[in-house]
Amino acid sequence: MLSAGFVHFAEYELQIIALAWLAVMYAIKAYQLSRLSMPWEKAPGKGSSLSGVLRSYAAIFMPWSMESTHRHLWRWVEFGAYHVGAAIAILTTFTMPFAPGIMTGPVRLAFAILIAPAVLLSLVKLARRLTRPELRLISTPDDYFALVSVGVYFVAAMPALLLYTPLARVVYFIITAAFLFYVPFSKISHYVYFLFAGIITGSRYGWRGVRPQVSRAV
Amino acid sequence: MTVELAMKELEKKYNRLSGTAASNLCAHCGWCAEACHVYQATHDPAVTPVAKAEKVRRVYKKSHDWMSKVFPFWTGAKSLTDEELKRWVEMAFRDCTLCERCVVNCPMGVETPQLIAAARAALTAAGMAPELLVQLADMAISREENADLFRDFFLEQVKEMEKELQAHLKNPDARIPVGQEGARILYVPLSGAHTILPPAIIFNTAGESWTMSMFEASNYGVFLGDTARAKHIAERLINEAKRLKVQEIVLAECGHAYSTMRWEAPKWFGGPLPFRVRSILEVLDDYVRTGRLKLDASRNREPVTYHDSCNLGRKGGLFEEPRRVLQAAAKDFREMTPNRAQSLCCGGGAGLVAIPEWAEARIQAGKPKADQIRKTGASVVVTSCDNCRHQLTEINEHYNLGVKVTSLAEMTVQALVPAADEKRVTVQV
Numbered sequence: 001m002l003s004a005g006f007v008h009f010a011e012y013e014l015q016i017i018a019l020a021w022l023a024v025m026y027a028i029k030a031y032q033l034s035r036l037s038m039p040w041e042k043a044p045g046k047g048s049s050l051s052g053v054l055r056s057y058a059a060i061f062m063p064w065s066m067e068s069t070h071r072h073l074w075r076w077v078e079f080g081a082y083h084v085g086a087a088i089a090i091l092t093t094f095t096m097p098f099a100p101g102i103m104t105g106p107v108r109l110a111f112a113i114l115i116a117p118a119v120l121l122s123l124v125k126l127a128r129r130l131t132r133p134e135l136r137l138i139s140t141p142d143d144y145f146a147l148v149s150v151g152v153y154f155v156a157a158m159p160a161l162l163l164y165t166p167l168a169r170v171v172y173f174i175i176t177a178a179f180l181f182y183v184p185f186s187k188i189s190h191y192v193y194f195l196f197a198g199i200i201t202g203s204r205y206g207w208r209g210v211r212p213q214v215s216r217a218v
Numbered sequence: 219m220t221v222e223l224a225m226k227e228l229e230k231k232y233n234r235l236s237g238t239a240a241s242n243l244c245a246h247c248g249w250c251a252e253a254c255h256v257y258q259a260t261h262d263p264a265v266t267p268v269a270k271a272e273k274v275r276r277v278y279k280k281s282h283d284w285m286s287k288v289f290p291f292w293t294g295a296k297s298l299t300d301e302e303l304k305r306w307v308e309m310a311f312r313d314c315t316l317c318e319r320c321v322v323n324c325p326m327g328v329e330t331p332q333l334i335a336a337a338r339a340a341l342t343a344a345g346m347a348p349e350l351l352v353q354l355a356d357m358a359i360s361r362e363e364n365a366d367l368f369r370d371f372f373l374e375q376v377k378e379m380e381k382e383l384q385a386h387l388k389n390p391d392a393r394i395p396v397g398q399e400g401a402r403i404l405y406v407p408l409s410g411a412h413t414i415l416p417p418a419i420i421f422n423t424a425g426e427s428w429t430m431s432m433f434e435a436s437n438y439g440v441f442l443g444d445t446a447r448a449k450h451i452a453e454r455l456i457n458e459a460k461r462l463k464v465q466e467i468v469l470a471e472c473g474h475a476y477s478t479m480r481w482e483a484p485k486w487f488g489g490p491l492p493f494r495v496r497s498i499l500e501v502l503d504d505y506v507r508t509g510r511l512k513l514d515a516s517r518n519r520e521p522v523t524y525h526d527s528c529n530l531g532r533k534g535g536l537f538e539e540p541r542r543v544l545q546a547a548a549k550d551f552r553e554m555t556p557n558r559a560q561s562l563c564c565g566g567g568a569g570l571v572a573i574p575e576w577a578e579a580r581i582q583a584g585k586p587k588a589d590q591i592r593k594t595g596a597s598v599v600v601t602s603c604d605n606c607r608h609q610l611t612e613i614n615e616h617y618n619l620g621v622k623v624t625s626l627a628e629m630t631v632q633a634l635v636p637a638a639d640e641k642r643v644t645v646q647v
Contacts, residue, residue: 033241038234042484043495046535060325067560068249068323075249079325091468135248138272140294142285142317185285186242190326192242197327200238206479209535210559211322216503216538 003187007166011097018180025184026192045207047214052206063213078121085118086150089157090093093176096160096169103164112161115154120182122151146188153179220344221298225277227343228298231336231443232278239329244268250330253323255563256313258586265313267320267330273302273309274333303346310337311348314433315567315583317528322559326416341445347442350571355438355447362454366430372432379411383418388394392422397462398429404464405498406435406455406475408604413470416627417498425508428468431458435475436604441569445486452483459493464492468501470624473529473603482535497530499602502630503539506546512635518548520622522629523596525587525604525610526561527552539636540602540626547633552594562587562600566609577612584613589618599623620637 041049060079063069069076088111095103126147129135153175159165160172183189205211232240251266263269272294279286279295286295296302316331324330333337351568361368373396380394394414395401405421405428407413414430421428433455451546457469469475476497484490505511525542530536537558539584544551565584570576587610591599599614601607610623626639 003635008327033234033237035236036232038239039485040321042489043481043491056327059327066323066325067556068253068325071252072249079247132248132250134257134266134269135246137263137267138246138248138266140246141292142294145292163286187245190245194326196234196238197243197329200235201321201327201329205322208533210532213537213558214535 003164003169004166007170010177014177015093015097015173015180018177018216022180022184029184029189029192030196031074031160038200041204041207046209047206047212048205049203049211052204052210053199056202056208056213078124081117082121085115085121085154088114089118089154089196092157092161093173096148097173108164110126112158115157115161119151119154119158122147122154126151146186149179149182149190219619220346221303222298224303224340224344224346225298227340228274228336229281231339233278235329236278236332236336237282239271239332241281244271244275244328244507245326246272247325248573250320250328252621254563255315255317255319255320255321255586256366256526256583258562259565259583265309265312267324268328270309270314271328271330271333274337275301278333284557293344296345296424298340303341303344306337306341307348308576309571310334310341311351311568311624315528315565315570317563317567318532319528319560320424331507335443337443338441339445341428342442342444348569348573350572350574351438351441353571354436354454355442355451358434358436358438358451358454359447361433363502368621369432374412376430379415379418382411382415383422386415386419389422392418394418395429397432397458397495399427399462400464401429402427403468403501403531404429404431404455404459404462404466404489405461405470406431406433406469407470408434408436408472408475409601410604412625413604416625416631419500419631419634420498420505420511420627423564424505429464433458435469435479437475437478438569438572440478440482448482449477449486452479452486455479455481456487456491459491460633464493466496467491470605471496471498471602471627473605474525476536477529477533479637481569488548497534497536497539497602499530499536499543499626502543502626506630511544511630513543513630513633514635515545515547515633517549517633518598518629519551519596520548520598520641521596522555522598522600522619523551523552523591523594524557525591525599525606526553527601527606528561528563528567530602531561532559534570536602540600543626544600547629548598552596554590554594562590564606564609565613566605567603571605571607571608571638581612581616583615584609588613588617588619591621592617597621598629600629602626607627 059065063076149161156175158170159168254267256265257576275297277298279293280297286293297593308405314334318331320330351527363634376396384390384392437448437451480495564587566580607623
């Protein structure tokens with residue numbers, strides 16, 4: 001039998017500590033990156049850096065804009081479903097402790113339905129990484145561990161949402177906390193660097209009139 | 219010692235661009251694989267962009283990534299060794315043309331070419347870069363240092379070309395001025411009459427105030443990832459333009475010369491250059507749009523397609539300019555698929571075309587482009603990069619494409635309406 005105090009600790013204090021850890025680690029990483037020199041564009045531009053940055057962030061939502069997505073639309077759908085699952089699982093860690101009022105039965109069911117494909121896709125991704133030569137070649141223990149741990153995280157979200165028992169929730173929140181402690185050291189943190197890459201790559205392409213394309217220099 | 223020199227250079231190249239590319243930004247999803255023409259042609263897992271980048275990334279991670287410093291086996295991080303450096307030579311100079319197609323197809327925007335360029339710089343610093351590229355870069359530098367030795371010979375050659383120009387235009391006053399102070403444009407050619415005569419015809423027909431540079435537009439320092447050499451080579455043109463007090467530099471149809479002088483050089487010299495830098499593509503587009511040149515598309519009736527050079531397009535932003543000119547200069551213009559920012563590299567970029575010992579691999583890597591050309595049914599392929607032109611000419615022969623490879627300036631000259639005929643033709647742009 002879990003004490004109410006422990007459940008509260010797992011859902012609140014532990015999460016806050018883990019999130020604070022994550023924030024500090026990311027702040028350090030951001031600081032380290034910002035200290036590096038940056039060869040910003042210095043020639044008169046053909047387009048707009050801001051448009052380029054926005055276009056860069058938007059690219060992933062525009063499967064027609066990249067050959068890698070429009071030629072493999074199913075892969076893009078998988079990518080979307082997996083990341084929607086991740087977003088909902090993360091959202092759950094906030095709504096459960098901080099907005100329990102909205103976690104009604106139907107909402108929890110809807111959340112579980114959105115996470116379920118991500119559970120299956122974790123297995124698909126793992127199988128693909130193990131069998132495709134071009135992926136196996138570049139894969140490290142971190143890649144496999146990241147896939148498995150995210151998969152476990154998704155799996156743990158299911159009973160927490162569907163059963164909603166103290167035990168299921170505590171297990172989910174302990175896994176979440178462990179996950180948050182590990183993420184800054186793993187490739188799972190790619191989403192943070194994505195914010196930097198969007199600015200760096202997007203501003204260059206935008207300034208040069210490559211993406212979005214500018215028809216003529218003014 | 220070799221490894222130390224390479225590491226020192228790698229660290230010098232570690233900036234926010236390469237640092238981001240070397241970070242955990244790359245999720246190892248492998249989506250970039252099919253974007254690479256080398257992988258498309260070989261299906262070798264070792265030549266996917268991520269596999270190539272990973273070689274450099276793991277070395278960077280060893281010294282910059284927290285986890286990799288403590289548990290290198292966990293992320294695959296490793297120290298640079300002589301053996302690894304040897305493996306980098308082909309990876310950096312043969313298997314990647316820095317075309318950036320992987321970047322525009324990466325959902326995360328990983329700038330893999332930044333890492334490959336850093337590897338090139340490290341190899342150059344370690345004395346392991348392809349010798350021919352180093353020699354070509356050094357020759358360009360020595361041409362400036364010994365300009366007096368070259369001048370007379372060069373001027374003699376230009377005089378010969380001038381005779382051809384006058385015969386072509388039937389105008390004894392047509393000129394190819396060299397080093398003329400106060401001209402509006404300083405045109406920078408490449409070696410070879412095909413980058414001098416057609417532009418000279420165009421400038422003379424348009425009544426342009428121009429002069430030609432003593433130097434060539436190409437910059438092999440860029441291919442070496444060697445900023446010092448590249449800067450030195452670029453500086454020759456900057457000094458010449460300043461000395462001649464021109465308003466703009468116009469570069470010959472050369473991809474890397476354009477991306478270097480237009481976009482990179484201002485970064486090296488700390489700000490915008492004191493004159494405008496354009497490609498001749500942009501000038502041609504202006505001439506045609508404003509009616510300074512009259513073109514008759516019926517003079518080019520064969521189906522024509524255009525190959526986007528990676529440096530002019532994906533790195534330079536010049537997509538529509540050549541197309542507008544071609545639509546005015548040719549009756550049947552056909553697009554390759556994909557094109558523009560998604561255009562496939564010809565397989566010969568970033569100096570690869572100059573290295574004879576890798577010709578076989580280069581021709582193999584040109585197969586996707588050859589297939590693309592064949593599908594258009596075109597009999598003329600226009601490209602505005604001399605490297606691409608060389609490569610396309612070779613893949614044309616190797617894969618029996620039966621096309622003619624030419625430049626935009628040459629196509630334009632072919633469509634040019636002589637002054638006496640001008641009234642008959644209306645150009646729609």
